[in-house]
Amino acid sequence: MPEAEAQNRDASPVGSPTFAFDHHSPEFAQDPVDSLRVLQARCPVARSDQHGGFWVLSRYDDVKRAAADPALFSSALRPDGSRTLHIPRDGDGVRRPPLEVDPPGFVAFRRIVEPMLSPRAVAAMVDGIGRYVDYFLDLQVPAGEMELMKGLATPLPTTVTLDWLGLDPKDWRTYSEAFELMNLAVPGSPELALGRDAMRDLTEVLREEIGARREQPRSDVLSAIANAVVDGERVAAELAIGMTMLVLAGGVSTTADVMAHAVIYLDQHRDVHGELIEDDQLMRTATEEFIRHVTPVTTIGRMATEPCTFASSAIAAGDSVLLAWIGANHDPDAFEDPDETDLRRWPNRHLGFGLGPHRCVGSNLARAMFRAGVRGLLQRIPDFRVVDSEAPTDRSTHNGFVRVNLEFTPTALSGGGGERPDPQFQDWAGRFPGRQAPPPPG
Numbered sequence: 001m002p003e004a005e006a007q008n009r010d011a012s013p014v015g016s017p018t019f020a021f022d023h024h025s026p027e028f029a030q031d032p033v034d035s036l037r038v039l040q041a042r043c044p045v046a047r048s049d050q051h052g053g054f055w056v057l058s059r060y061d062d063v064k065r066a067a068a069d070p071a072l073f074s075s076a077l078r079p080d081g082s083r084t085l086h087i088p089r090d091g092d093g094v095r096r097p098p099l100e101v102d103p104p105g106f107v108a109f110r111r112i113v114e115p116m117l118s119p120r121a122v123a124a125m126v127d128g129i130g131r132y133v134d135y136f137l138d139l140q141v142p143a144g145e146m147e148l149m150k151g152l153a154t155p156l157p158t159t160v161t162l163d164w165l166g167l168d169p170k171d172w173r174t175y176s177e178a179f180e181l182m183n184l185a186v187p188g189s190p191e192l193a194l195g196r197d198a199m200r201d202l203t204e205v206l207r208e209e210i211g212a213r214r215e216q217p218r219s220d221v222l223s224a225i226a227n228a229v230v231d232g233e234r235v236a237a238e239l240a241i242g243m244t245m246l247v248l249a250g251g252v253s254t255t256a257d258v259m260a261h262a263v264i265y266l267d268q269h270r271d272v273h274g275e276l277i278e279d280d281q282l283m284r285t286a287t288e289e290f291i292r293h294v295t296p297v298t299t300i301g302r303m304a305t306e307p308c309t310f311a312s313s314a315i316a317a318g319d320s321v322l323l324a325w326i327g328a329n330h331d332p333d334a335f336e337d338p339d340e341t342d343l344r345r346w347p348n349r350h351l352g353f354g355l356g357p358h359r360c361v362g363s364n365l366a367r368a369m370f371r372a373g374v375r376g377l378l379q380r381i382p383d384f385r386v387v388d389s390e391a392p393t394d395r396s397t398h399n400g401f402v403r404v405n406l407e408f409t410p411t412a413l414s415g416g417g418g419e420r421p422d423p424q425f426q427d428w429a430g431r432f433p434g435r436q437a438p439p440p441p442g
């Protein structure tokens with residue numbers, strides 16, 4: 001963030017200093033924690049003059065308080081249809097429940113998918129997730145080199161989520177390329193326009209898939225979403241599309257990003273590999289710590305619904321407010337040595353999955369995919385080395401990588417097979433066996 005403080009502007013309701021803080025800037029992309037620490041130290045509830053003006057909450061207690069109070073800090077679409085989650089405002093008018101619906105209405109939407117992402121439901125998916133890990137590693141391990149993002153970190157959550165929904169995992173590239181474009185695209189960039197086109201195409205695909213399931217429900221999660229009954233009526237097709245898009249987009253790059261950071265850390269900390277494989281408890285605390293430290297969703301927006309005072313700053317109704325999850329997760333008042341990665345940190349009340357009513361509904365699945373991916377890498381290519389990696393110089397609100405190249409000694413295929421699987425999934429035997437059939441629609 002540029003050091004210079006700008007003059008107070010009319011947009012600033014009281015005499016709060018105004019900063020040129022921009023979460024889409026190359027400075028933020030390079031070091032989001034450092035950018036926010038400047039604010040935390042000088043003005044914890046800061047006013048930025050960028051993107052039409054917005055507030056930045058970066059301390060743990062402030063972010064927590066705002067996230068837990070959806071009546072005051074709304075995540076629903078604004079009256080003009082723009083997204084409160086995005087600063088600067090944008091939007092295609094497609095509402096994405098449950099996140100873009102405020103309580104109490106959001107509860108009905110959240111209940112559609114919550115049971116199918118519960119710890120129990122995810123436990124039933126663990127073997128299936130392991131098969132995907134093996135599948136993607138089998139494509140790479142004979143070569144002795146792989147690019148992690150395209151080889152495992154992105155395809156794993158994409159295929160698993162598609163499979164869980166009841167969509168064809170063979171189509172994973174179409175989905176993951178669209179999400180990648182959207183996550184890396186900063187406002188006004190050519191990537192954003194491309195990303196929007198790709199999302200429009202995906203919306204049409206989902207419209208067809210959902211339409212087919214409204215005519216003839218199947219035994220899959222997408223049919224449960226397509227035919228869910230909210231307030232006594234079947235949910236509108238547009239809302240079902242928005243919800244499916246959120247579930248897909250919410251879990252792919254986030255899980256991929258945390259896996260990439262973890263692999264880079266593990267390349268430099270080889271002494272913990274054995275323990276992580278052997279000790280499930282350590283793997284669990286390490287998972288939380290990687291999510292805290294990385295905070296894949298660095299920031300997200302809200303809109304103040306009424307005037308309020310926050311740390312002596314007067315926020316006006318309708319103001320945009322940025323919740324800096326990553327600032328909260330590195331707040332020294334909340335975490336001892338917050339910039340250290342302590343794989344045994346416990347308790348670890350991080351905000352990497354958010355907090356309050358909209359706290360991540362996919363957290364159990366995210367953890368399971370992350371653990372399976374990391375364990376697979378440690379077990380199957382134990383001598384991997386990160387030969388180079390590239391983080392985007394510009395990025396939107398995701399803390400990720402575009403490329404992480406690994407080299408390792410070629411190892412055997414899973415199950416002692418002699419041939420690599422077909423990269424187009426033609427030989428993929430199928431979906432999660434024993435996948436939980438969702439409750440009948442209605």
Ligand code: HEM
Nearest residue numbers: 098099250251254255296297352353354358360361362366
């Ligand atoms: C490491 C991986 C993940 C991270 C870091 C993450 C992060 C988050 C965060 C920070 C929120 C809160 C957003 C807010 O309050 O504005 C959220 C909500 C959400 N996430 Fe995740 N997520 C991850 C994985 C997943 C997965 C795998 C899925 C789906 C299978 C998913 C689906 C959702 C949905 C649907 C919401 C909205 C929940 C609601 O409004 O009630 N996420 N996530």
